[in-house]
Structures are given as structure tokens and as C-alpha cells.
Amino acid sequence: MDIMRELAIENEKKIVLLVMDGLGGLPMKTGGKTELETASTPNMDRLAATSECGLQTPLGIGITPGSAPGHFSLFGYNPFNYQIGRGVVAAMGINFPMKPGDVAVRINFATKDNEGNITDRRAGRIPTEECAKLCDLLKDLRIEGVEVFVKPVKDYRAVAVFRGKGLSDRVTDTDPQATGVKPLKARATSENGEKMAEVANEFVKQANEILKNQHPANTVLMRGFAELPHIPSMKDMYKLKPLALAVYPDYKGVSRLVGMDVIEGLTSLEEQAKALEENWKDYNFFFVHHKYTDSKGEDGNFDGKVKEIEKVDAFLPKILQLEPDVILITGDHSTPSFLKSHSGHPVPFMIHAEGIRPDDVTTFGERSCAKGLWGVIEGKMLMRLALSYAGKLKKYGA
Amino acid sequence: MDIMRELAIENEKKIVLLVMDGLGGLPMKTGGKTELETASTPNMDRLAATSECGLQTPLGIGITPGSAPGHFSLFGYNPFNYQIGRGVVAAMGINFPMKPGDVAVRINFATKDNEGNITDRRAGRIPTEECAKLCDLLKDLRIEGVEVFVKPVKDYRAVAVFRGKGLSDRVTDTDPQATGVKPLKARATSENGEKMAEVANEFVKQANEILKNQHPANTVLMRGFAELPHIPSMKDMYKLKPLALAVYPDYKGVSRLVGMDVIEGLTSLEEQAKALEENWKDYNFFFVHHKYTDSKGEDGNFDGKVKEIEKVDAFLPKILQLEPDVILITGDHSTPSFLKSHSGHPVPFMIHAEGIRPDDVTTFGERSCAKGLWGVIEGKMLMRLALSYAGKLKKYGA
Numbered sequence: 001m002d003i004m005r006e007l008a009i010e011n012e013k014k015i016v017l018l019v020m021d022g023l024g025g026l027p028m029k030t031g032g033k034t035e036l037e038t039a040s041t042p043n044m045d046r047l048a049a050t051s052e053c054g055l056q057t058p059l060g061i062g063i064t065p066g067s068a069p070g071h072f073s074l075f076g077y078n079p080f081n082y083q084i085g086r087g088v089v090a091a092m093g094i095n096f097p098m099k100p101g102d103v104a105v106r107i108n109f110a111t112k113d114n115e116g117n118i119t120d121r122r123a124g125r126i127p128t129e130e131c132a133k134l135c136d137l138l139k140d141l142r143i144e145g146v147e148v149f150v151k152p153v154k155d156y157r158a159v160a161v162f163r164g165k166g167l168s169d170r171v172t173d174t175d176p177q178a179t180g181v182k183p184l185k186a187r188a189t190s191e192n193g194e195k196m197a198e199v200a201n202e203f204v205k206q207a208n209e210i211l212k213n214q215h216p217a218n219t220v221l222m223r224g225f226a227e228l229p230h231i232p233s234m235k236d237m238y239k240l241k242p243l244a245l246a247v248y249p250d251y252k253g254v255s256r257l258v259g260m261d262v263i264e265g266l267t268s269l270e271e272q273a274k275a276l277e278e279n280w281k282d283y284n285f286f287f288v289h290h291k292y293t294d295s296k297g298e299d300g301n302f303d304g305k306v307k308e309i310e311k312v313d314a315f316l317p318k319i320l321q322l323e324p325d326v327i328l329i330t331g332d333h334s335t336p337s338f339l340k341s342h343s344g345h346p347v348p349f350m351i352h353a354e355g356i357r358p359d360d361v362t363t364f365g366e367r368s369c370a371k372g373l374w375g376v377i378e379g380k381m382l383m384r385l386a387l388s389y390a391g392k393l394k395k396y397g398a
Numbered sequence: 399m400d401i402m403r404e405l406a407i408e409n410e411k412k413i414v415l416l417v418m419d420g421l422g423g424l425p426m427k428t429g430g431k432t433e434l435e436t437a438s439t440p441n442m443d444r445l446a447a448t449s450e451c452g453l454q455t456p457l458g459i460g461i462t463p464g465s466a467p468g469h470f471s472l473f474g475y476n477p478f479n480y481q482i483g484r485g486v487v488a489a490m491g492i493n494f495p496m497k498p499g500d501v502a503v504r505i506n507f508a509t510k511d512n513e514g515n516i517t518d519r520r521a522g523r524i525p526t527e528e529c530a531k532l533c534d535l536l537k538d539l540r541i542e543g544v545e546v547f548v549k550p551v552k553d554y555r556a557v558a559v560f561r562g563k564g565l566s567d568r569v570t571d572t573d574p575q576a577t578g579v580k581p582l583k584a585r586a587t588s589e590n591g592e593k594m595a596e597v598a599n600e601f602v603k604q605a606n607e608i609l610k611n612q613h614p615a616n617t618v619l620m621r622g623f624a625e626l627p628h629i630p631s632m633k634d635m636y637k638l639k640p641l642a643l644a645v646y647p648d649y650k651g652v653s654r655l656v657g658m659d660v661i662e663g664l665t666s667l668e669e670q671a672k673a674l675e676e677n678w679k680d681y682n683f684f685f686v687h688h689k690y691t692d693s694k695g696e697d698g699n700f701d702g703k704v705k706e707i708e709k710v711d712a713f714l715p716k717i718l719q720l721e722p723d724v725i726l727i728t729g730d731h732s733t734p735s736f737l738k739s740h741s742g743h744p745v746p747f748m749i750h751a752e753g754i755r756p757d758d759v760t761t762f763g764e765r766s767c768a769k770g771l772w773g774v775i776e777g778k779m780l781m782r783l784a785l786s787y788a789g790k791l792k793k794y795g796a
Contacts, residue, residue: 026753026755027755027756031756034755055771059794060779060782061772061775061779061783062779062782062783062786062791063401063786063791064786064791064793064794065795066793066796067795068795068796070795079794083795084795085796086796089796224796338753341793343786344782344783344786344791346771366755367757367758367771370757371769376771376773376775
């Protein structure tokens with residue numbers, strides 16, 4: 001990281017990082033093709049033919065990345081140096097202005113029965129509008145010495161931020177990760193978590209009282225207590241002016257954590273393309289994120305993931321017509337439909353720019369990229385390549 | 399390592415690590431094939447076709463591994479963090495219960511002439527039974543303030559363990575590594591080695607007196623003074639229940655150092671296969687070691703090494719019929735017959751499991767594996783892959 005900061009220079013060259021979440025895949029059966037190998041991707045294939053290709057491991061070989069560390073790696077950061085709790089990702093995702101010392105936690109609105117056992121951890125997946133109303137009700141919560149903010153995120157998901165002296169994120173979740181059982185008590189995992197644990201349990205008690213006549217969302221579950229870590233911005237690190245174009249809140253969250261500006265209210269690739277064009281003049285780094293490749297993979301929906309990849313392929317010309325100086329296409333991790341989960345498999349990437357050294361890869365896929373110029377490299381090296389090919393890194397040494 | 403400890407979870411999935419010692423090779427002449435490429439290995443080739451393949455460097459590029467660090471790397475440890483002296487490996491190999499503070503050293507029974515010059519560093523390779531008798535004679539040794547244990551290992555090799563206050567392994571060998579010269583005096587390499595150096599020289603003096611009428615073994619040479627390092631066990635690190643199936647003492651030794659259980663008394667691949675089956679239910683990690691690929695390489699016996707590889711290939715179905723969830727086949731280093739020694743060349747590997755991403759490799763060899771999915775990776779990454787594909791590593795981060 002320090003070497004990047006030392007070498008980074010500012011120029012007008014524009015970099016686009018296009019991320020298909022959970023891009024890497026597997027065949028569904030021996031001898032088959034992966035999702036990306038199956039998808040018809042004429043635009044990506046054409047670009048691959050004039051790109052440097054390879055595979056990247058976001059967190060190193062064999063480690064399955066969560067979304068936040070996967071993206072930190074793509075942004076060129078050592079993901080193990082910046083542990084980002086779920087609460088902070090959620091708060092950043094809705095652009096809540098967290099301050100140092102604040103503790104944020106993800107809230108699920110949930111359903112409990114008369115015995116207090118959880119019957120639905122997502123309260124029938126209530127819509128965001130309903131979630132917003134419930135968050136409004138929780139404004140009546142009062143905890144001495146602590147300011148509490150409760151904000152809707154999406155569907156049944158909300159975020160609570162606690163502000164006050166002596167709070168810490170050394171506290172366990174109340175979400176039991178199962179139904180038919182009672183929620184857990186928040187517990188301090190070290191001495192300095194004791195106050196926060198008390199505050200959290202008081203929060204749940206009052207929330208239960210406030211929500212007792214609501215249906216189906218009559219309780220809350222808490223996951224991922226987290227303090228705001230200190231993270232150097234991409235401007236500080238790389239002298240970039242970065243913009244994020246993401247639909248999902250969490251990805252806006254990780255973008256804000258590294259100091260990107262974020263366009264709000266985008267709901268589709270079409271809107272992302274439009275926003276990209278509109279903001280093209282004002283930035284020199286653009287992070288374009290597509291979520292649904294991951295969602296389909298998590299569902300085990302091979303054909304669905306193939307279609308999402310094809311959608312992104314059809315969208316690619318809208319980026320290319322802007323003539324970015326560097327375009328980098330990859331994923332933040334693999335989500336093979338076969339596994340229905342994130343996995344540690346390396347992720348294909350290609351980087352196209354003037355002055356790249358083309359290899360023999362002419363299709364964008366896992367096996368083709370394995371034969372590309374770079375073989376398997378660490379994910380956090382991609383940002384170096386992008387900056388380098390954009391002329392944004394000066395020579396090291398005389 | 400810490401990340402592994404943080405992410406490891408326990409499950410019943412079974413991993414087999416099959417090591418052909420010194421597997422990697424070289425052609426004997428330009429344009430030729432390596433030992434592995436020459437060997438007929440239908441079972442390994444078939445497995446390679448549904449495996450991820452690559453080459454691994456146990457200690458990084460260009461470093462020639464000794465046996466202990468080569469294996470530490472395969473067990474997922476950073477071999478540079480755990481320097482294991484020869485004495486400790488020998489003591490562990492015969493299951494001597496070393497305690498913290500003990501110093502162990504490898505002993506060769508040797509022959510000296512009337513002038514005290516060494517004429518045979520291995521005393522005519524006396525058999526193990528003779529070695530045991532000589533070790534018994536050395537029980538009469540008395541050194542003030544120090545307990546001394548002398549135990550036979552194999553042939554002319556024994557091990558001495560010194561127990562007492564203020565001992566350290568900062569002491570040089572007495573073995574001159576040549577004949578026609580006198581043994582060296584043990585010398586302290588730092589202040590805290592002075593007591594051990596005195597003890598060692600006193601040991602040699604008394605041993606010479608005790609052995610003076612013995613033939614051909616009338617003296618001892620000492621190599622590799624070593625203290626017991628603190629090494630976290632594979633159980634602590636990976637939540638595994640590991641078993642070692644090795645014929646040679648040193649490999650039982652390195653296995654014990656990482657907390658593996660060890661089956662004693664095995665003398666052949668057939669017995670290793672039988673023991674594997676008998677213990678299949680009780681463990682979830684199995685280290686199967688074959689020594690003679692290395693021995694033949696050290697002898698410069700190309701054809702002999704080819705035959706040893708073919709023996710292991712014929713043995714492979716006995717492992718596969720147990721249906722391990724993950725099987726990893728590789729070597730701890732290269733021992734090219736051409737060089738008659740260990741070398742730093744990368745070692746072929748293949749890993750087979752459900753959910754691997756097959757590459758185009760259909761034969762197990764140096765050049766074919768170089769074109770595999772992984773290219774050249776660090777040896778210690780293999781354990782990560784094995785754990786990952788066995789579902790024994792949880793996701794990192796939110």
C-alpha cells in the first residue's frame with residue numbers, strides 16, 4: 001500500500017472497474033462448462049482478445065471472500081488490514097454519516113411467537129416502505145447517555161447506529177441464525193464491550209414493547225456490531241477521483257468506506273450506463289457493480305447466472321463507447337451455482353488498455369483466463385495494473 | 399497461519415495427502431523426459447483429468463528444501479517460522495518424549511583409526527540391532543547435572559537427548575563430513591551454547607572410552623543439535639484429526655511435531671494401505687508417505703525412481719476405493735536423479751474433490767502440471783486448498 005501511495009501521480013486518464021458479483025463459477029457436472037463459459041459473451045470475448053487475462057484470488061488461495069473484503073481487494077487494499085463489520089457496511093450503504101466511536105449494527109425485522117421464539121428471521125420479507133415505518137416507530141426508544149439512530153436499508157433490513165461514550169463493537173449478535181428458538185442476549189466479548197452489550201439488550205427490550213402489536217415484524221435481531229475503521233481513501237492512496245455506480249446498498253457502503261462518491265437511486269444496468277455517461281467528465285475512476293450474478297449463483301440458478309452475465313455483456317458496449325483508457329472486468333469472488341455459495345475459487349479477469357501486452361486468450365472464461373498472461377495472481381494486484389496502464393504510477397527508483 | 403486458525407471449522411470430510419518424497423525430477427539429457435513423465439501412471443493420469451493441477455515450490459522459488467521444511471510446507475506451515483533441527487526430527491521419529499529445554503542431536507556410530515582420524519563416517523553401516531547394543535553401552539555415561547538418553551534410530555544412526563538446566567542448541571557439529579580427518583570439537587556459537595558444547599565434548603570423550611574395544615563402531619559423530627520448538631498442532635490450527643502412515647522414522651518425526659497420531663511398524667505401501675483402511679473411521683486427515691522415490695533420486699537411479707512412482711500409482715486405487723472427499727498428491731521437494739540430490743525445482747501436484755474446477759491436464763507430470771489451473775504456487779497453499787475443498791474453512795468477512 002505504501003509503495004502505491006509513494007508512486008501514485010494524478011492524470012486525466014479514466015479507469016473503469018466493472019464487477020460482476022460472484023462471477024467465478026463451476027460446471028454443474030464433470031466435463032461441463034462454467035456459467036461464464038456457457039454464457040454467450042461476444043463483447044467480452046472480443047475485448048479479451050486485446051486484453052491481458054488471468055485469474056485472481058481476492059483473499060489469496062483457498063480463502064472464501066465475503067463481499068466487503070472481496071471488494072477491498074479489488075480496490076487495491078489488503079483486505080486483512082481492514083476488517084469491516086456488517087454494521088458499518090450497512091450504515092455506509094445508506095450513507096449514514098458515522099463518526100469515530102459510533103457503533104453500527106445490522107437489524108433484521110423478524111417475527112416471534114407468544115413464547116418469544118423466532119418464527120421468521122425476515123418477517124415475511126416485508127417491503128422497504130414497511131421497514132421505514134417501523135424504523136420511524138423506533139425513534140421513541142430512549143437509552144440514557146446514548147443517541148440511537150434506526151434507518152431502513154432494504155426489505156426487512158435496517159441499521160442501528162449507537163453514539164455515546166464508552167461504546168465498542170466487542171459484542172455478540174442477538175440473531176440466533178435459526179427459527180424455533182429465542183433470540184440471543186448480546187454479550188460482551190471483552191471488558192470494553194460491556195456497556196454496548198447492555199445498551200443492545202435495552203434496545204431489544206424497548207423495541208419489543210414498541211413493536212408488540214405489529215405484524216409480522218414484531219421483533220428485531222442484531223448482527224455484526226461494528227465500529228468505523230480508519231481507512232485511507234482512494235484519493236489519498238492513488239490520487240484518484242472515484243465514483244461508484246451500484247444498485248445495492250452494501251456496495252455503495254464499501255465504496256464510501258474508501259472515499260468514493262456514490263450515485264444514489266440507480267436500479268438497473270441501463271441507469272448505471274446513463275449515470276456513467278453523465279458523470280464521465282467529473283471523475284477518473286468508475287466502479288460499476290452488478291449484483292445479480294451473485295444472487296443467481298447463491299440460488300443455485302445456473303441458467304439465471306448465465307443470463308445475468310449475458311446482460312452485462314450486452315451492457316459492455318455502453319461503457320466502451322465512452323472510450324475509457326483502462327477497463328478492468330472481474331468479480332469480487334466466485335459464487336458457483338453448483339455450490340450455492342461464495343467460494344475460494346480464483347476469479348477470471350481481463351484488463352484492456354493502450355500498451356497492454358496481449359496474450360492468446362480470445363474468450364472470457366475460467367479455463368481460458370487460466371492460460372492468460374497472468375496465470376493466478378492476488379486480487380489486490382489488479383488495481384496496480386489498472387493504475388500502471390493508466391500512467392498513474394511513476395517509476396520506482398532512479 | 400492466523401487466518402487459517404480463525405477460519406477453520408470442523409467437519410467429517412476426509413482429506414488424504416499422498417507424498418512421494420522427492421517427486422519432482424529432470425530429464426537425464428536435453429529433450430528427454432523426467433522420471434514422472436517416463437513412469438506409466440494410468441491411475442494418476444485418470445485422476446489428474448478430474449483434478450486441479452499445478453506446480454508448487456515448498457520453500458519458494460529457487461530454494462532447495464530439506465525434508466522437514468518441505469513437509470512443514472505441505473502441512474500448511476510457514477517452514478521459515480519453524481526451524482526444526484535434525485536432532486529433534488530424529489528424536490520425534492523414534493517417538494522419544496522430548497520436553498521443552500531438552501537438546502537432541504543425531505549420532506552416527508563411526509570408525510576411527512589409532513590416530514583418531516575418521517575412516518568410516520557410518521561404521522560400515524552396522525545394522526539396527528548392533529546400533530541398539532551400542533546405545534545400551536552408552537548408558538554408563540555420566541555427566542554432572544545432565545541426564546543423557548541415547549537411543550537407536552536405524553542402521554548406524556542414533557539420537558542423543560540431553561536434559562538439564564542451561565542447555566541450548568547454539569552448538570556446532572562434531573561430524574567433520576569427511577574421512578581421514580579428526581572429528582571436530584563441539585563449539586558454542588553464542589554464549590548460551592557454552593554449557594551444551596562442554597557437555598557434548600565430555601559425551602564424546604566418555605563414548606570413545608566406552609567404545610574403544612568395539613569394531614567397527616568405535617566412536618560417535620554428532621550432527622544437528624536442536625531444541626524442541628513450539629509448534630501449534632494441526633488440531634489447533636485446522637481442527638483436524640490427523641494420522642500419519644509413514645515407514646521412515648524422520649517422517650513420523652515431522653508428523654508428531656505437528657500433533658499427528660502415528661501408526662508404528664509399517665514397512666511397505668501394502669501395510670500403509672491396510673492401516674489406512676483400518677483407521678479410516680477414526681481420523682479425517684491422512685498423511686501417506688513414500689520414501690523411496692527420493693532414495694532412488696539421491697542414488698542417481700532414474701529407472702529405479704520411475705519404478706517407485708509406478709508402485710505408488712498401483713497403490714493409488716486402494717486409497718481411492720475409500721472415497722476420500724479430498725485427495726492431494728505431490729512431493730515434499732524435487733530429487734532429480736540427474737542431480738543426485740534435493741533441488742529447488744517446483745513439484746507437480748494435483749488435488750481432486752467435488753467442486754474443484756477442472757483444467758485441461760490429463761497426465762500427471764512436470765510439464766503437464768505447469769499448464770494446469772494453478773501454474774506455480776507456494777507449497778504451503780496446498781493445505782488451504784485441501785481444507786477449502788473439504789468445506790473446512792468458513793467465509794472471511796461480511
